[in-house]
Amino acid sequence: MKCVRKPSDWQDISVISMKIWKFFSQSTRTNTVCGRLIDMKITDYKDFAACLKSGCHLFLLYGDNDFYKRKAYQEIILSTVGKDPSDFSLLRFDDQNMDVEAIHNGCITAPFLCEKKCVCVVDLPFAQLSDKDAQLLSDTIEDLPEFTTLIFYCISDDFDIKKPKTKKIADKISKFGCEAFLSNKTQKNxxxxxVLQRVKDLGCTISRPNASRIAEKANGDFEIMDHEIEKLCAYKPGGEIESDDIDALFSLYLASTVFELTKCIFSGDYEGAFQRLNRLKMQKEEPIAVLGELSAAFL
Incomplete structure (x- = not known):
């Protein structure tokens, strides 16, 4: 007699498969990576780099330093599935109606035609999860297979670690992986x-006073500093970045940013427009100067 399974039975199969995996892994699985306990809450990017090298495969990335968050996110993916990952090895969940069960299934399903897989979850609303989904997510974190690297990447400013449900999940992540709070204020360098290190990496030199000058003009924003340093080093390849170079480049910053702003407005990219307005605000540009450049762009 042919056995026909109902669609609901496939969920049971998924649960049973997970239990089988847990049974066979319990004898060898420990709460360590390379012989070291996994219990990581870090605030400096240098510590994150060491965490990644240790073999950790569970991450929570949040904080106001978008530059280091994005860099960390990209490096995790690169170290797990390489430069050109396939759709089988890299799964992304970044829409507004993310299904926790789909995330769970994506994590426990064995990789196809590859040794490892990376599951990226962007801006998951932890605080808004139902109790059932929160428990399923907690179980997924605790029983994450070794072949899966799971990243929770928090871009939105709405992420609040102090909310009870968010804090509970974050604590579970830090117990079994790495909780990385990357803020502008917590970077030890x-x-x-x-600025000094970035200029050196790009093959140029700069004095400490001029490095501080760039940081001051960028109002300490790492995204702006990185962007402007790349332009300065492209302008003087292999040379020394001097104060005149800095003044000349930053005098063009307002005009170029307003130009990008107008492109965003015309294309309907209002999120991008507000990002550039915030950048100008952080730069402490005078509102009258911004309006002047903006008016000229529309004439």
Whole structure:
């Protein structure tokens, strides 16, 4: 007699498969990576790099330093599935109606035609999860297979670690993986150190006073500093970045940003427009100067 399973039975199969995996992994699975306990709450990007090298495969990335968050996110993916991952090895969940069960299934399903897989979850509303979904997510985190790297990437400013449900999940992540709070204020090298290192990485030199000058003009924003340093080093390849170079480049910053702003407005990219307005605000640009450039762009 042919056995026909009902659609609901497939969920049971998924649960049974997970239990089988847990049974066979309990004898060898420990709460360690390379012989070290996993219980990581870090605030400095240098510590994150060490965490990644240790073999950790569960991450929560949040904080106001968008530059280091994005860099960390990209490096995790690169170290897990390489430069050109397939649709089978890299799964992304970034829409407004994310299904926790789909995330769970994506994590426990064995990778196809590859050794490892990376599951990226962007801006999951932890605080709004139902109790059932929160428990399923907690179980997924605790029983994450070794072949899966799971990233919770928080871009939105709405993420609040202090909310009870969010805090509970974050604590579970830090117990079994890495909770990385990457803020502008928590980077040990500071803004001057960032400029000095970034200029050196791009093959140029700069004095400490001029490094501080860039940091001050960028109002300590790592995204702006990185963007402007790349332009300065492209302008003087292999040379020394001097104060005149900095003044000349930053005098063009307002005009170029307003130009990008107008492009966003015309294309209907209002989120991008507000991002550039916030950038100008952080730069402490005078509102009258911004309006002047904006008016000229529309003439």
């Amino acid at each position: 500071g803004t001057q150190g960032f």
